[in-house]
């Protein structure tokens with residue numbers, strides 16, 4: 102169904118929303134707008150991306166008309182070195198938007214994968230650009246299938262509920278929840294975000310995981326988040342590692 106941009110604009114009258122039928126990646130266009138001094142809250146969205154970017158240099162599957170593919174320019178006055186906490190806040194925001202729009206309660210896998218029954222329904226890419234943060238959010242909304250390499254690890258809101266969902270309503274919820282969680286972080290610091298993330302995620306405490314660090318992987322049991330928002334991994338010899346980046350996967 103064609104995206105009803107006029108309805109979204111009527112619900113978000115203070116935000117600039119640029120919508121593209123097809124684009125390489127909304128991240129590139131949002132970075133360009135950020136460099137041109139666009140306002141905080143500017144949203145760049147697309148029906149499809151021909152080179153959607155995921156974390157760790159991966160591609161993001163961006164089937165036309167099925168998902169929500171947006172990048173939001175944020176100019177909140179965060180304390181220095183807050184990017185990892187912004188990443189957690191954006192995961193919470195995506196989770197809340199999905200809950201409001203669909204009633205689905207999602208899990209969060211550190212740092213900010215959004216999961217339904219262990220499969221990813223949304224991913225978030227956070228980049229610093231021209232004194233702004235670009236929040237790239239991809240939500241699998243109405244996909245009915247995925248390419249073979251993703252079938253075991255991805256899902257969509259439609260597959261989880263057997264219903265088609267409004268991408269427009271989801272975007273309105275998402276814009277509101279991104280602003281709320283980022284404003285909370287700006288005004289109250291990391292503590293409430295750390296507490297909410299720890300409560301919302303089954304991966305923060307006592308989970309046996311393996312962390313892919315590119316050249317090697319670490320195995321252990323998760324032992325909470327530090328004050329910067331990094332994951333603490335307790336190894337079997339009792340030592341603790343602070344995980345700064347890497348793909349976290351449950352050990353079977």
Ligand code: BTN
Nearest residue numbers: 126153154155156224225237239
């Ligand atoms: C991840 O790997 O989990 C992050 C995926 C982020 C995908 C979104 S879709 C909108 C924005 N544009 C991109 O090219 N990537 C992000």
